[in-house]
Amino acid sequence: MDSNSSKNNAGRLSEPGRVHSRFASLAAAEYGLSSAAAPATHQPEKKIRLVSEAQGGMDRSCHQEVFTVGEGEHLDITFIVLPGTSAEIPVTVDITGPGAEVELKGIYLSSGTDNVTFDITMNHRVGGSISRQLFNGLATDKAKCAFNGKIIVAQDAQKTEAYQENHNIVLSDDATVDTKPQLEIYADDVKCSHGATVGKLNEDEQFYMRSRGIPEDEAKVLQMISFVAPVLAGIEDEDLTAKIENAIRSL
16 A cells, blocks of 8 residues: 555554544544454554544454554554454554654443454664553443454564553453553663453442442442443543443444
């Protein structure tokens, strides 16, 4: 894919700060992604926010997305997967310049027999760069979710900072979550961490809210919204955040 077509597919990357739609296998066929396609490479500019919104009813696999982030560039991507979606989402980020900063965030809301897998590879090829990942998921019914995240820090990539978190709440006995965060560090002067959790809604919190007159169902909704709030906070599109809240209420 040439640079012009990659910019068009990314929703005019030259306009920082806008909210864009991406990942056709999650959203709609019109975006033109397919599992058989060759990797697409994108050259981001500073302070870009991309929001990939998965519409219900899709059952596809994304082709590999590769983002190259050079010196001083800032890439900020938020993935949103709504109920009724089954998809594999493979993403590779190559950090090739000092001062680069990458933020990858995601919310996935899975129900029914949804099957959602994230495969994230973060390559710190040079030092003096920062990457942060935060993915929060809710799974109910017989949904299956997986998060495979790998951070690779090259031998010469000193002064790298790389952080990865994946948190999940399982809302039913039949839903399953498999999370595998990984670090491969070949440099010795870095700050890196990764963590993953899989749990259930806190019953003590529900009891407290019920004691204050909040119905049980609403208390659970408030817990779920609070759980994804760290990712929601970065989304400025009020219509989109309302859509996410409505999807949470449907779980």
